[in-house]
Amino acid sequence: MNVSTCxxxxxxxxxxxxxxxxxxxxxxxRIIDVMLVEDNKLYFCTARGxxxxxxxxxxxxxxIIGMNKEYQMVRLNGLVKRLEKQKYWIDRIFKHNSxxxxxxxxxxxxxxxxxxxxxxxxxFFDLGKEPxxxxxxxxxxxxxPKGFIISNQCIQCGLxxxxxxxxxxxxxxIQQERCLYCGxxxxxxxxxxxxxxxx
Amino acid sequence: MNVSTCxxxxxxxxxxxxxxxxxxxxxxxRIIDVMLVEDNKLYFCTARGxxxxxxxxxxxxxxIIGMNKEYQMVRLNGLVKRLEKQKYWIDRIFKHNSxxxxxxxxxxxxxxxxxxxxxxxxxFFDLGKEPxxxxxxxxxxxxxPKGFIISNQCIQCGLxxxxxxxxxxxxxxIQQERCLYCGxxxxxxxxxxxxxxxx
Numbered sequence: 001m002n003v004s005t006c007x008x009x010x011x012x013x014x015x016x017x018x019x020x021x022x023x024x025x026x027x028x029x030r031i032i033d034v035m036l037v038e039d040n041k042l043y044f045c046t047a048r049g050x051x052x053x054x055x056x057x058x059x060x061x062x063x064i065i066g067m068n069k070e071y072q073m074v075r076l077n078g079l080v081k082r083l084e085k086q087k088y089w090i091d092r093i094f095k096h097n098s099x100x101x102x103x104x105x106x107x108x109x110x111x112x113x114x115x116x117x118x119x120x121x122x123x124f125f126d127l128g129k130e131p132x133x134x135x136x137x138x139x140x141x142x143x144x145p146k147g148f149i150i151s152n153q154c155i156q157c158g159l160x161x162x163x164x165x166x167x168x169x170x171x172x173x174i175q176q177e178r179c180l181y182c183g184x185x186x187x188x189x190x191x192x193x194x195x196x197x198x199x
Numbered sequence: 200m201n202v203s204t205c206x207x208x209x210x211x212x213x214x215x216x217x218x219x220x221x222x223x224x225x226x227x228x229r230i231i232d233v234m235l236v237e238d239n240k241l242y243f244c245t246a247r248g249x250x251x252x253x254x255x256x257x258x259x260x261x262x263i264i265g266m267n268k269e270y271q272m273v274r275l276n277g278l279v280k281r282l283e284k285q286k287y288w289i290d291r292i293f294k295h296n297s298x299x300x301x302x303x304x305x306x307x308x309x310x311x312x313x314x315x316x317x318x319x320x321x322x323f324f325d326l327g328k329e330p331x332x333x334x335x336x337x338x339x340x341x342x343x344p345k346g347f348i349i350s351n352q353c354i355q356c357g358l359x360x361x362x363x364x365x366x367x368x369x370x371x372x373i374q375q376e377r378c379l380y381c382g383x384x385x386x387x388x389x390x391x392x393x394x395x396x397x398x
Contacts, residue, residue, distance in 0.1 A: 015266055017216030017218070017228055017264050019216070019218030019219075019226040019227065019228040019262065020218075020226050021220050021224055021225065021226050025220055025224055025258075026220065026260050026262070026276070027218040027219050027220050027226060027227075027260055027261060027262040027276075028218065028226075028262050028276070029216055029218040029228065029262040029263070029264045029274065030264060030274065031264055031266050031272055047379065047380070047381035047382055047383070048381075048382045048386065049347065049379075049380050049381045049382015049383070049385055049386075049395070050380050050381065050382065051345070051380075051397070053382075059224075061225050061226055062226060063218065063225070063226040063227050063228040064228070065216050065228045065229060065230055067214055067230050073230055075228065075229065077225070077226075077227070103364065103365075103379070104364045104381070105364055108362060108363075108364035108381075108383055111364070111381045111382060111383040111386065112381075146250070148248065163307060164307075165302065165303045165304055165307035165310070166302075180246065180248075180302070181246070181248050181249050181250075182246035182247075182248045182249065182303070182307075182310045182311075183246055183247045183248015183249070183310060184246070184248070184307055184310040186248055187247065187248075187310065196248070198250070
């Protein structure tokens with residue numbers, strides 16, 4: 001798995017959820033087409049009359065998620081840039097997504113503006129596999145670690161191995177790629193040896 | 200179309216996107232199962248170790264979206280409540296969603312907490328139909344109007360009818376249920392007779 005494969009999964013799913021924060025700091029979400037994926041960049045567009053457009057102008061961050069039929073999930077969070085050369089990008093998008101001509105025929109396409117996400121955090125999560133598999137990637141940006149680790153406070157009592165719903169702890173290490181981040185080991189550890197990486 | 204039918208579409212899609220706002224006012228999103236729909240309320244759960252759980256605690260608002268194979272989209276925004284009687288609700292959720300036992304076997308299910316969305320705004324959007332169809336509903340809450348209207352400044356020049364990508368303007372009125380909210384009429388009107396309802 002790598003960034004390019006993950007972005008192409010989003011392109012294949014095509015209709016994916018784009019979350020933003022609105023002017024009242026409330027979450028907003030809508031389904032948007034992934035129009036192009038090129039050089040590890042994801043391209044999309046929206047119309048100037050839409051709330052989504054206003055939200056991107058005020059606070060240009062999105063969180064994107066899609067899941068395909070095989071239960072492979074890709075999540076991408078990052079900073080969005082409005083593109084220069086709008087006409088070029090809108091025409092390019094319509095060339096590669098010909099159904100758009102039914103929604104925005106002829107010149108009406110230019111009410112749309114094209115945006116690009118080129119830096120962020122990406123997460124791949126395969127729920128179709130047993131055990132589950134997850135992996136994180138950076139897209140031109142440093143990423144923050146998530147999940148839990150076992151510190152050297154561990155007394156090797158073995159209690160967490162029994163509790164873990166995914167049985168993803170062995171040799172006193174959490175197998176990060178199989179972890180649900182549910183926090184049960186963190187709660188159950190008798191000596192508080194499990195640490196949250198995000199704290 | 201009504202609230203109950205829309206919520207049941209989300210329950211049938213089951214894996215839908217839930218957006219929140221995190222502690223840095225950034226958008227976050229993940230796919231969550233709609234676990235129950237009863238009496239116009241939507242129930243879901245998450246584990247105490249997850250970022251989603253922390254975000255709900257800090258700022259209990261979500262925006263939910265799902266689209267089915269017929270391109271019917273349902274969006275729900277609102278306030279989330281953590282339920283009383285957690286054990287009752289988690290057991291009830293597992294009874295109605297038996298696959299959950301594979302993910303959280305035995306007692307590990309109680310790392311999950313159950314939440315309910317009982318007030319918000321709901322939007323139904325049918326992209327599988329031609330013309331498209333949209334309708335908004337309130338779920339125990341007053342809702343703000345969206346989209347555009349034609350004011351009495353209108354000089355009946357007919358220009359917007361030509362421009363509208365969805366041909367949803369007739370007799371100098373916008374057919375709200377067919378409008379994309381793209382804003383092209385708003386931009387093109389020579390006398391600024393089109394008003395945004397959200398301004």
